[in-house]
Amino acid sequence: MKLFYDLHIHSCLSPCGDEDNTPNNIVNMALIKGLNVIALADHNTGKNCPAAIAVGKKSGLVVLPAMELTTAEDIHILCLFEKYGQLQQLEEHISRTRMRVKNKPEIFGRQCILDENDRCIGEEENLLIVSSGVSVEDAAALVRGFGGLPVPAHVDKQANGLIGVLGAFDRGLGFTMVECAKDPGLSLPYITDSDAHYLWDISEAEHWIEAETCSAHGVFQALLKMAGEK
Numbered sequence: 001m002k003l004f005y006d007l008h009i010h011s012c013l014s015p016c017g018d019e020d021n022t023p024n025n026i027v028n029m030a031l032i033k034g035l036n037v038i039a040l041a042d043h044n045t046g047k048n049c050p051a052a053i054a055v056g057k058k059s060g061l062v063v064l065p066a067m068e069l070t071t072a073e074d075i076h077i078l079c080l081f082e083k084y085g086q087l088q089q090l091e092e093h094i095s096r097t098r099m100r101v102k103n104k105p106e107i108f109g110r111q112c113i114l115d116e117n118d119r120c121i122g123e124e125e126n127l128l129i130v131s132s133g134v135s136v137e138d139a140a141a142l143v144r145g146f147g148g149l150p151v152p153a154h155v156d157k158q159a160n161g162l163i164g165v166l167g168a169f170d171r172g173l174g175f176t177m178v179e180c181a182k183d184p185g186l187s188l189p190y191i192t193d194s195d196a197h198y199l200w201d202i203s204e205a206e207h208w209i210e211a212e213t214c215s216a217h218g219v220f221q222a223l224l225k226m227a228g229e230k
C-alpha cells in the first residue's frame with residue numbers, strides 16, 4: 001500500500017522547535033495534511049517519541065521513533081527506528097558522550113518533555129543541539145547496531161549536511177540512503193522530508209513509500225528494502 005510520509009519532524013523538545021510542536025499538535029497536523037506516517041526526530045534525543053507514538057495510536061497515524069543525531073563533525077544523521085526501546089539505547093549511548101552545555105532557555109528556547117496530553121513532565125537541562133561524541137565514520141554502524149536505519153539528513157544543505165561539511169559523499173561511510181529535497185545524483189535511494197520546526201512546515205501528502213502494512217513494522221521494513229538492506 002501507498003503510505004504518505006514525513007520522517008523528519010521536530011517537537012518542542014528541540015531547542016529550535018516551536019513550542020506549539022507538541023505530540024498532539026504534530027499528529028493532528030499530519031492527519032490534516034493527509035499523511036499516514038511520520039517520524040519524530042529531535043536533536044540527539046527521542047524523549048518525546050513515546051507521547052507522539054501514543055497519540056498516533058489513538059488517532060490512526062503511524063509514528064516512528066527517531067532522532068536527528070549530530071555527529072562530532074556537526075553532520076546531521078536522521079536515525080529511524082521501528083521500536084522506541086532501540087532508540088532509547090542509542091540515546092543512552094550518546095548522552096554519555098555528548099558535550100554537556102547548559103541550555104539557556106531565553107536564547108535557545110525551553111526543551112520540554114511532554115506526555116500524551118501535552119503536559120510538560122520534564123525539561124532537558126543540557127543543550128541538545130550540540131555535537132555528540134560520535135564520529136560520522138562510526139555513526140552508520142552504531143545506529144545499525146541498535147537496529148536503526150541511519151540516513152544522512154538534508155544532504156543538499158550546506159549547514160550540517162554531510163556533503164556540505166565533508167565536501168563530497170564518501171560511500172565508505174556505509175550509508176545506503178540519504179534525505180534530500182530532490183534526487184542528489186548519488187545513485188542512492190533518497191527520502192524527502194520537511195525537517196519541520198513549525199507545524200505549518202509539515203509536509204503535504206506528496207512523498208510516499210510502498211509498504212505491506214500501515215504499521216511501524218511495515219514502514220520500517222519498507223525503508224530497509226528501499227535502502228537495499230533487506
Ligand SMILES: [Zn+2]
Pocket residue numbers: 068076153154160195
Ligand atoms: Zn538537521
Ligand SMILES: [Zn+2]
Pocket residue numbers: 008010068195
Ligand atoms: Zn532537523
